[in-house]
Amino acid sequence: MGLAGRLPARLEDLHxxxxxxxxxxxxxxxxxxxxxxxADDQLxxxxxxxxxxxxxxxxxxxxxxxxxxxxxxxxLRSSLDPKLRRWCERRLALRGMAxxxxxxxxxxxxxxxxxxxxxxxxxxxxPDAGHLEPGAR
Numbered sequence: 001m002g003l004a005g006r007l008p009a010r011l012e013d014l015h016x017x018x019x020x021x022x023x024x025x026x027x028x029x030x031x032x033x034x035x036x037x038x039a040d041d042q043l044x045x046x047x048x049x050x051x052x053x054x055x056x057x058x059x060x061x062x063x064x065x066x067x068x069x070x071x072x073x074x075x076l077r078s079s080l081d082p083k084l085r086r087w088c089e090r091r092l093a094l095r096g097m098a099x100x101x102x103x104x105x106x107x108x109x110x111x112x113x114x115x116x117x118x119x120x121x122x123x124x125x126x127p128d129a130g131h132l133e134p135g136a137r
Contacts, residue, residue, distance in 0.1 A: 003083070003084060003087045004087070004091075005057065006055065006056060006057055006060070007057065007060065007087060007088065007091045007092065008057055008060055008061055008091075008092070009091070010091070010092065010093070011066045011069070011070070011092040011093055011094070012066060013060075013061055013066075014060060014061055014064045014065060014066040014069060014092075015061055015062070015065070015066070016038075016061075016062060016063045016064045016065040016066075016068075017038055017065060018038065018065050018067070018068065019038050019039050020037075020038055021035055021036065021037050021038070022035070022036045022038060022047060022063055023035050023036075024036070024047065024050065024051070024063065025059075027054075028050055028051060028054050028055055028059060029050055038065070038068070041072070044068060044072065045072050045075060045076050045079075047063070048064055048068075048069060048072060048076055049076060049079055049080065051063050051064055052064070052076075052080065052084060052088065053080065053081070053084060069092075069094070070094065073094045077089070077094070
């Protein structure tokens with residue numbers, strides 16, 4: 001699937017958590033390198049890079065938070081393939097984003113709910129499902 005099919009139509013379609021620990025599914029990350037604390041800027045940017053380069057459209061919508069991606073974009077963009085970077089900047093309107101720490105209005109992240117990802121809806125994910133730790137928001 002090409003970039004056009006993998007990227008969401010707009011930034012507002014990204015509803016990943018603003019905090020908590022994300023465990024990526026096996027199709028995105030190697031065992032032992034699958035857990036990412038969203039509160040840790042470096043880990044989050046690393047995880048966003050993985051999801052942007054390897055993920056499917058539903059992975060991006062599920063694991064990437066629009067407000068945090070907008071905040072991280074000035075740093076993250078330089079680590080991406082130029083073609084992917086251009087697609088993201090056009091499709092998600094990330095071109096010319098302000099430096100980290102600047103006012104980034106329009107948060108679309110989900111807060112106030114418990115995130116448990118996995119086909120069973122339980123706190124323990126299916127082996128390949130990927131999940132967010134219980135209580136992550």
